Amino acid sequence: MFYRLAGIYHTQYKTERRVLNFPFDRFQVGLVFLLAVTAPWWASKLLLAGYLLPWIIWSAAALSLNLIMGWAGQIHLGYAAVMAIGAYSSIHLSLLGLPISLALLASGLASAVIGLVFGAAALRVKGLYLAISTLALQFLVQWIIVHVPAIGGGHAATVQAPPFKLLGLNLSSDTGSYYAALAWCLVVTVFMVNLQRTSFGRALVALREKDYAAEMLGVNTFYYKTMAFWVSSFLGGVTGAVLAFSYYRAVTVEQFSIDVSIQVLAMVIIGGLGSIVGSFLGAGFILLAPSIINNFLSSASSAMGVTLNVAWLTNIQLMTYGGLIMVFLIFEPLGLAKIYFNLRNYLLVWPFGYTRRQI
């Protein structure tokens, strides 16, 4: 319909090799980018700070986790812990007087080092043992934050982040935080888009498909698995720090609990393993689904004249995540991204469905 590619074919290798090789894709990405950049002008304060900002940051988090789960094919159940390391270390470093830009980098390195130590289990064992060791990372980090006063600020405490100043700019307003998050999300997105075109990304994909075969082809699986953990943990750590500075402003351990790990996992699975569009769709879906379902249930129950008890409404969120993860794994293991691409590929040649379709 919009795409109308039935009669458009590439005539040069150069055009075929572009990241976005269809005109409509370029238009679409440009439009989304324009909308994102101009959001402070058209979006209300609530929409900007309450919905768009978390969506952008969690998309970056889902992209970083997708590097390890979708590209390298490893399982990670403790991603919130990686983000917590980034958030806490950046806040403590900046409280010690380090400029925030350096603190962000240092927090990424801290997450990368710790994430790598736990990912090192991946070098010895794989699959389910990796799942369990990352789960252990989650509980260990949570425990350390609660029990070491120098990190977590004592029992049930919050650690206040200093005002967000980056490279001399004061970003503590909603708009400033939004742009900082958008910039970081763009960096991660561009990195991930180009990852598919580098030898590193291709080695990871080979590893994911079959590690023996990858080794036969000369891919150093040991090195690339380590690198996948390193890069993903680095990105996750910085994302956690950006999240703490621009959205939470004060961090507590509950913001990085096991349920949050599950939330990021759900974003990646529901969005689509190994898909960039999917990470954005998944993050938006997971952030919005509980409130939509809550609103729907409360309006439905008031329409039918039944009062739902509070336990229902508070637990509906976990039920939604768990149920959605199961439904997507069973019925659409490639997630929202696959649904999106099915629709797009159909529209690409509509109404000439008999012509060649392209991905």
Add this chain to the structure above:
Amino acid sequence: MNFYFLVELAVNGALAGLMYALVAIGIVLIYKSSSVVNFAQGGLVMLGGFVVWSMASQIGLPIWAAIPAGLVIMYLFGLGIERLTLRPMVGQPIIMIIMLTLGLDIFLRGMTPAIWGIDPRPLFLGFSDDPIFIGPVLINKSFLIGGMTAVVLTGLCHLLFKTRQGVRLRAVSDDYVASWSVGIYVEKAIGMSWALAGAIATLGGALWGSIQGVDWSLSLILLKCVAVAILGGLDSIGGAVVAGIMVGVLESILSAYLDPLVGSSREVVSVMIILVTILIRPYGLFGREIIERV
């Protein structure tokens, strides 16, 4: 800290550990039959506890009837899980199935409090909770009964794997396709292991529920059970018992000595056990050494 206190900690820790092992057997059973780690075991324990409580308090069955009723319901629930969620996943990568069990755990953790509320419910199993004294050592009676149940159940599971059905389960664990080709109904075997895991989780839920009250925190037992299952070797039932005793004793003694220094250290003990096991001996104490390394 005198000697008797230490013995008391060790004995009660060992009994509590046996009760962890009881729940961990559910993980081991499923791993033995389908090579999947069942992350939903915590959720099943919680659901089982609530089902028994509901049978006893809401429907009003006496406790000797409520527990078997709960076992039957959870047995059927386990069969249902396999039929509805795992059967469509046959042939998918193992990571997908692990994530599915995790999703199931999250779902159960949301569903159960949504149905029965978040307040802890007392569950009375019909024996008084006065401690038993052996010399100067005080033993918690609930722990003693739980530990004995675990030992009996372990024996039963051992016998199960000696039967024809048990041999089928082991064959399925080794290779789905080979089992199909020699005429084993693979789906049915996996379904049975989930049903048994559900029933075992119900026993665990009832025993732990009688000790700490039935509420959502029962699902937190998952971490300890994973520690037990990993340490014992994921495919060894006897290993789960030995590891359960080790985890229980370590947890009880270490937390008694460390708690004054760092605050509650119970959870971190099982986390450390998991990490050390994975780093040093990933197949556990008694597991088969079939882990692929790359």
